[in-house]
Amino acid sequence: MNATALEKIQAAFPEAAVSIALDTAVVAVRPEKLIETLTRLKNERDFKFSLLLDVTAIDYLEYPAVQEARFAIVYTLRNWQKNLLVQVRTPVHDPDAGVPSVTALWDSANWGEREVYDQYGINFIGHPDLRRILNHWQFKGHPLRRDYNIRQGQICYETDSLEKEIKARLATKGVSQSMMEDINTEIMFLNLGPSHPVTHGAIRILTALDGETIVANVNEIGYLHRGFEKTAESLTYNQVIPLTDRLNYCSALMNNIAYVKAVESWLGVEITERTKFMRVVLSEFFRIQDHLVCIAANLVDMGGLTNYWYLYNEKEASYDLISRLTGARLTSSFTRIGGMYRDFYEGWEADMDHHIKNIEKGVSDSLKLIAKNRIVHDRTQGVCIMPKEKALSYGYTGPCLRASGVPFDLRKDAPYYNYESFDFEVPVGTTGDLYDRLMIRFEEIFQSIRIIRQAMKAIPEGPIFVDNHAVALPPKSQVYGKIEGLANHFKLIFEGVKTPPGEWYDSFEAANGELGFHFVSDGSGKPYKVKVRPPCFYIMGGFHEMVEGAMIADTVINLGSINIIGGELDR
Amino acid sequence: MALGFEASLGDSVVTTKLDAIVNWGRQYSLWPMVFGTACCAIEFMSAAASQHDISRWGAEVVRFSPRQADLMLVCGTVSYKQAPILKRIYEQMPEPKWVVAMGACASSGGIYDNYCTVQGIDTIIPVDVYISGCPPRPEAVLDALMKIQDQIKGESVLKDRHKDFKGILD
Ligand code: SF4
Numbered sequence: 005m006n007a008t009a010l011e012k013i014q015a016a017f018p019e020a021a022v023s024i025a026l027d028t029a030v031v032a033v034r035p036e037k038l039i040e041t042l043t044r045l046k047n048e049r050d051f052k053f054s055l056l057l058d059v060t061a062i063d064y065l066e067y068p069a070v071q072e073a074r075f076a077i078v079y080t081l082r083n084w085q086k087n088l089l090v091q092v093r094t095p096v097h098d099p100d101a102g103v104p105s106v107t108a109l110w111d112s113a114n115w116g117e118r119e120v121y122d123q124y125g126i127n128f129i130g131h132p133d134l135r136r137i138l139n140h141w142q143f144k145g146h147p148l149r150r151d152y153n154i155r156q157g158q159i160c161y162e163t164d165s166l167e168k169e170i171k172a173r174l175a176t177k178g179v180s181q182s183m184m185e186d187i188n189t190e191i192m193f194l195n196l197g198p199s200h201p202v203t204h205g206a207i208r209i210l211t212a213l214d215g216e217t218i219v220a221n222v223n224e225i226g227y228l229h230r231g232f233e234k235t236a237e238s239l240t241y242n243q244v245i246p247l248t249d250r251l252n253y254c255s256a257l258m259n260n261i262a263y264v265k266a267v268e269s270w271l272g273v274e275i276t277e278r279t280k281f282m283r284v285v286l287s288e289f290f291r292i293q294d295h296l297v298c299i300a301a302n303l304v305d306m307g308g309l310t311n312y313w314y315l316y317n318e319k320e321a322s323y324d325l326i327s328r329l330t331g332a333r334l335t336s337s338f339t340r341i342g343g344m345y346r347d348f349y350e351g352w353e354a355d356m357d358h359h360i361k362n363i364e365k366g367v368s369d370s371l372k373l374i375a376k377n378r379i380v381h382d383r384t385q386g387v388c389i390m391p392k393e394k395a396l397s398y399g400y401t402g403p404c405l406r407a408s409g410v411p412f413d414l415r416k417d418a419p420y421y422n423y424e425s426f427d428f429e430v431p432v433g434t435t436g437d438l439y440d441r442l443m444i445r446f447e448e449i450f451q452s453i454r455i456i457r458q459a460m461k462a463i464p465e466g467p468i469f470v471d472n473h474a475v476a477l478p479p480k481s482q483v484y485g486k487i488e489g490l491a492n493h494f495k496l497i498f499e500g501v502k503t504p505p506g507e508w509y510d511s512f513e514a515a516n517g518e519l520g521f522h523f524v525s526d527g528s529g530k531p532y533k534v535k536v537r538p539p540c541f542y543i544m545g546g547f548h549e550m551v552e553g554a555m556i557a558d559t560v561i562n563l564g565s566i567n568i569i570g571g572e573l574d575r
Numbered sequence: 576m577a578l579g580f581e582a583s584l585g586d587s588v589v590t591t592k593l594d595a596i597v598n599w600g601r602q603y604s605l606w607p608m609v610f611g612t613a614c615c616a617i618e619f620m621s622a623a624a625s626q627h628d629i630s631r632w633g634a635e636v637v638r639f640s641p642r643q644a645d646l647m648l649v650c651g652t653v654s655y656k657q658a659p660i661l662k663r664i665y666e667q668m669p670e671p672k673w674v675v676a677m678g679a680c681a682s683s684g685g686i687y688d689n690y691c692t693v694q695g696i697d698t699i700i701p702v703d704v705y706i707s708g709c710p711p712r713p714e715a716v717l718d719a720l721m722k723i724q725d726q727i728k729g730e731s732v733l734k735d736r737h738k739d740f741k742g743i744l745d
Pocket residue numbers: 250335613614615616650651652677678679680681685686708709710711
């Protein structure tokens with residue numbers, strides 16, 4: 005955030021307290037000013053914060069520093085053209101009374117606020133559909149409140165019928181109950197999921213059909229809610245890393261990197277050059293893996309099994325390198341705060357070279373099968389369109405947003421780890437249809453290969469850990485040889501890396517889009533709160549907009565094209 | 576799962592020979608229903624893909640309809656929200672059926688000892704084989720398959736399996 009932008013915000017909101025945390029301007033407002041502030045930030049020419057990235061709440065019940073109210077709500081906004089980030093926060097004195105909803109400003113607020121309601125029990129006045137989203141409907145209480153016992157599981161005996169919701173959605177399309185009872189109109193309800201081959205995991209897509217055309221659609225998620233955020237609160241910062249593997253498990257290492265990057269930024273730790281290059285190489289390699297699985301599965305949904313073998317075999321082969329490097333095939337846990345778990349092994353360059361060559365070949369072969377294939381074109385072009393404005397409003401980021409024609413990529417717009425010095429292009433779509441989403445992923449694979457090749461040439465020798473033993477473990481010679489070293493090691497393992505008290509948001513361009521982490525630290529070695537901003541969650545939030553009006557078969561491939569990964573969606 | 580009239584024959588030569596032939600057939604034509612929810616399902620994909628090739632054990636006919644399958648593979652974390660669905664699908668599978676819990680989560684809740692995760696699917700449905708690992712390697716899936724085959728070898732068409740099971744949802 006540059007100084008002039010900060011001044012502008014302060015000048016525009018003189019009564020608000022504006023501060024800065026990393027790259028984010030934090031605007032603290034009174035609850036009654038909340039809507040006005042957010043409206044102006046969205047609409048005024050100087051600001052134009054068109055993306056509502058995330059909504060979250062904080063429960064200060066056990067926080068050491070005294071706060072005005074037990075709860076606070078935080079909205080994270082982004083202006084993608086100018087690379088500005090702002091967080092608007094307000095205290096919530098009475099969670100049952102709550103705060104006004106911002107669903108009229110951004111569509112992404114719909115699911116964002118539902119999650120806050122579910123996890124913290126804060127009401128949103130005027131929300132069109134305020135009900136639980138991650139936990140099941142028979143759940144009592146709000147798990148992310150500090151006084152909710154983490155082990156207190158609650159059994160769900162029955163799935164929600166969603167009848168009310170789908171009827172409400174139908175009504176917005178002009179189909180009412182009386183009309184449905186009319187003998188000439190037959191609306192049929194069809195569930196795809198929660199356990200269905202198209203869902204690639206567990207999501208429930210409830211559709212109301214007229215023939216084969218979808219008139220209305222309501223989706224239910226949360227089947228893979230595993231309590232990431234609550235669990236992380238009782239672990240040290242380094243212990244959270246294995247949990248991050250399991251967010252987007254198709255590109256586990258990227259999550260590891262995104263997470264430690266967020267912690268390091270707050271600590272002010274500047275990692276070594278070699279580590280930066282390692283992280284770039286590995287992120288791009290995992291971006292490729294993620295896209296390979298996504299495209300392969302998507303083409304299977306479309307009926308092209310051959311593509312699956314071309315693409316998946318290359319992914320399978322890449323596991324050789326990954327397991328040689330990290331010791332695991334899928335769940336890598338390869339980063340540490342301040343560095344990497346291990347350096348590259350000897351001869352990795354040859355392996356990497358070999359794999360990316362094969363990937364290039366596999367992807368090119370697969371492209372040959374579909375690039376001029378009439379069936380693929382007919383099934384994807386002009387189908388399930390997500391227009392640009394809607395995509396922004398639903399909080400889309402990553403390949404799905406770029407497919408809709410918004411050239412926003414954090415690697416270009418807010419570069420980290422020397423991304424500005426790499427020569428690569430960001431593919432952008434034109435219409436936001438299925439075809440664009442598919443082809444962008446293909447192109448991104450080639451671009452990532454370009455980046456890897458450049459990074460492999462430029463990677464310097466040197467240490468992979470920072471020389472700062474408040475953060476990184478001391479070398480073993482000191483641990484075994486000196487009492488200070490031993491005490492240092494002991495403290496870091498048991499108490500964790502201590503972060504200064506405060507709150508911050510940091511983001512990373514993951515394979516699916518902007519993966520952000522919002523932390524609250526109380527100064528100890530364990531995070532007081534971690535909120536993940538998962539790209540999938542908001543993409544799924546706009547799913548109905550794409551499929552209403554389309555056919556059932558289109559829904560199937562559309563779900564594949566947006567790459568929904570349960571671990572990240574439901575956390 | 577007594578097949579019918581042969582049940583009246585009791586434990587005779589006819590039925591033991593019948594056991595051998597039926598079990599032989601069942602062992603090498605297991606049709607899996609993959610209940611894939613999370614990361615472990617990705618490793619199942621690898622077990623099914625060409626390198627590990629599950630078809631060497633005759634189990635490559637992956638069915639997504641429980642009514643056509645006899646081996647349920649639970650790959651991934653099962654949350655309380657998911658539990659009634661798991662149970663429903665299990666019940667939809669015709670007898671005889673076997674269940675494999677793949678990975679730490681399905682076996683015991685894994686690293687998720689918290690408010691939303693079922694602490695092992697054997698609190699909901701009966702499990703025949705557990706696979707350790709987070710995630711298990713594809714080879715481990717194949718190993719579990721062989722264990723199930725071994726188990727089938729010793730079964731009898733005369734005896735019903737798991738009729739007395741009571742889980743948290745029963
Ligand atoms: S056992 Fe591990 S890899 Fe498997 S679903 Fe659970 S967390 Fe994921």
